Amino acid sequence: MHWKGRNDMERRITVSNIQLMSLIVISSLGTSSLYAPATLARYAERNSWYLVLAGGAVGLLNVFVFLWLNRLHPDKSLIKLCMHLLGPLLGGVLALAFAFYFLDITSWVLREFAQFFTIALNPVTPQTWYLVAGAVMCLYAVYHGLEVFARVSEIIFFVTAITFLAIYLLLVNQYSPEYLLPVLEEGMIKPLNGLILSGSWFGDLMCISMVIQHVRKTKRTTAYATGAVGITTLLMLLSVLSCTMLFGARATETFTYPIVSLIQNIKLFRNIERFDAALVAVWVMSSFVKITVYFWAAVQGLKEVLRIRKPRLFLLPLACGFVLCSKYKVWGLIELASFYDKQALYFLSFQLFAPSLLLMVALIRKDSHNRRVNS
Numbered sequence: 236m237h238w239k240g241r242n243d244m245e246r247r248i249t250v251s252n253i254q255l256m257s258l259i260v261i262s263s264l265g266t267s268s269l270y271a272p273a274t275l276a277r278y279a280e281r282n283s284w285y286l287v288l289a290g291g292a293v294g295l296l297n298v299f300v301f302l303w304l305n306r307l308h309p310d311k312s313l314i315k316l317c318m319h320l321l322g323p324l325l326g327g328v329l330a331l332a333f334a335f336y337f338l339d340i341t342s343w344v345l346r347e348f349a350q351f352f353t354i355a356l357n358p359v360t361p362q363t364w365y366l367v368a369g370a371v372m373c374l375y376a377v378y379h380g381l382e383v384f385a386r387v388s389e390i391i392f393f394v395t396a397i398t399f400l401a402i403y404l405l406l407v408n409q410y411s412p413e414y415l416l417p418v419l420e421e422g423m424i425k426p427l428n429g430l431i432l433s434g435s436w437f438g439d440l441m442c443i444s445m446v447i448q449h450v451r452k453t454k455r456t457t458a459y460a461t462g463a464v465g466i467t468t469l470l471m472l473l474s475v476l477s478c479t480m481l482f483g484a485r486a487t488e489t490f491t492y493p494i495v496s497l498i499q500n501i502k503l504f505r506n507i508e509r510f511d512a513a514l515v516a517v518w519v520m521s522s523f524v525k526i527t528v529y530f531w532a533a534v535q536g537l538k539e540v541l542r543i544r545k546p547r548l549f550l551l552p553l554a555c556g557f558v559l560c561s562k563y564k565v566w567g568l569i570e571l572a573s574f575y576d577k578q579a580l581y582f583l584s585f586q587l588f589a590p591s592l593l594l595m596v597a598l599i600r601k602d603s604h605n606r607r608v609n610s
Contacts, residue, residue: 249451252459254385257392258528259440259463263294264395264470265525266347267436269518271471272478272493274576278429280484281415283475285426286433291468293430293587294437298460300590301440305447307597313444313590314539320596327540329589334536336585337442338553341529345369346561348522350568355495356515366558373527374554377534378547381449384527391520396470398517402494403473405501410480432579437467438586439525445532491568530557 250258275283301313308316314333318326349365376384419426440463450456478493481500490496498514534553538546565571575582 248381248449250382250385250446250449251389251451252453252456254389255443255446255450255456256459256463256466257388258385258446258524259298259443259460260392260467260470261388261395261521261524262439262442262528263437263464263467265439265521266344266351266518267439268399268471268474268521269351269492269494270572271436272475272487273490274572275429275433275475276479276484276488278432279426280488281479282419282426283479283484284415284472285419285423286429287468287472287475289427289430290433290437291464291471293434294440294464294467295461297434297438297587297590298440298443298464300587300594301444301447302457302460304444304590304594304597307594307601309452310448312448312535312539313441313593314536316593316597318540320593320600330536330540333585333589334533334540337445337529337533337536338557340439340582341526341533342557342560342564344522344526344529345373345557346564346571348519348526349561350571351492351518351522354568355492363558363562366561369522369526370554370558372523373530374550376523376527377531378550381446381531384524384531385446388524388528391524395517395521396466398513399470399473402498402501402514403477406477406481406497409500410477411483412480414480414483415476431583432576435575435579435582435586436471437464438583440464440467441586441590442528442532444590445535446528530554 271287272283275286279286304313304316308319311319314330317330317333320326321329345366348369349362352360352365353362376387443460474494478487478490478497481497482490482493487493494514495511498511530553534546534550537543537549543549565574
């Protein structure tokens with residue numbers, strides 16, 4: 236087949252349904268799996284599982300917004316939709332804001348990546364080295380394109396899911412289900428104080444807004460996307476339930492990384508223990524995919540907004556910028572966790588509210604067009 240040019244080649248990039256599902260699960264679960272049980276326990280204590288289910292419902296709504304937008308405009312990414320639906324001025328401003336959001340999220344996740352290694356593994360090594368290592372890995376993946384790291388994500392998805400399920404199953408005989416009682420003793424409304432935070436974690440699936448036009452569509456595409464939200468909800472739910480039933484809600488709240496403390500309780504054949512390495516390996520792979528997909532989305536967004544012909548030339552400067560921004564965003568873990576908690580509305584605005592507004596505009600314009608055609 237003869238390629239007419241670089242832009243033509245990019246339009247022919249395709250990923251499969253299973254790869255789409257993998258990207259959604261890893262991006263949503265990713266780094267949040269480490270500290271979700273502790274954070275949600277501060278809001279709902281033993282009923283934090285309820286917050287996970289409510290957040291999963293928000294995530295399901297979120298994915299339907301992007302699927303609906305793609306059904307109306309299958310050849311356009313989120314950035315192109317902004318300019319198409321809202322015009323070059325207002326749409327351009329919103330598109331640029333989305334591109335900035337992708338850049339911002341990339342630097343936040345990169346900082347989480349480095350912060351985990353500094354606290355949990357080796358505090359002696361300067362954090363900058365971890366930032367550089369993460370940026371270089373993702374730079375290499377983005378350079379080779381969407382199809383390459385989408386195939387990698389497919390492998391990492393199965394490894395991640397199996398590893399987490401194995402962790403929770405190996406601890407079954409240590410669980411104390413009575414730690415979950417009484418269930419929703421203060422009603423169903425009060426625990427929802429943490430819904431915006433929980434919903435923002437599931438909202439990380441919005442990276443697919445830049446990927447979905449490259450998906451090889453079938454009748455099962457919607458099922459794969461919604462199934463991805465279901466898998467994410469299940470894994471997050473098992474994480475929260477396991478920590479609550481093993482440590483209790485109040486103890487879970489005090490841990491920095493509850494899942495690390497959880498896995499340290501696993502013992503096989505009385506002698507085999509210390510499975511931390513397995514969790515670290517899986518988490519590093521998941522973080523790699525999450526940083527990469529947002530890095531790629533940021534590059535694509537800038538290319539479409541600024542009409543850059545050779546976006547690869549900007550990869551290295553952007554990677555250097557990510558390292559610098561990540562290093563000086565916050566001074567430590569407490570500030571990092573506090574920002575995610577207090578600024579959850581900032582994330583949800585880009586993840587759900589702004590795309591929903593675009594969907595409303597798209598539906599109104601479609602209805603107006605149909606009326607003109609029929610009149």
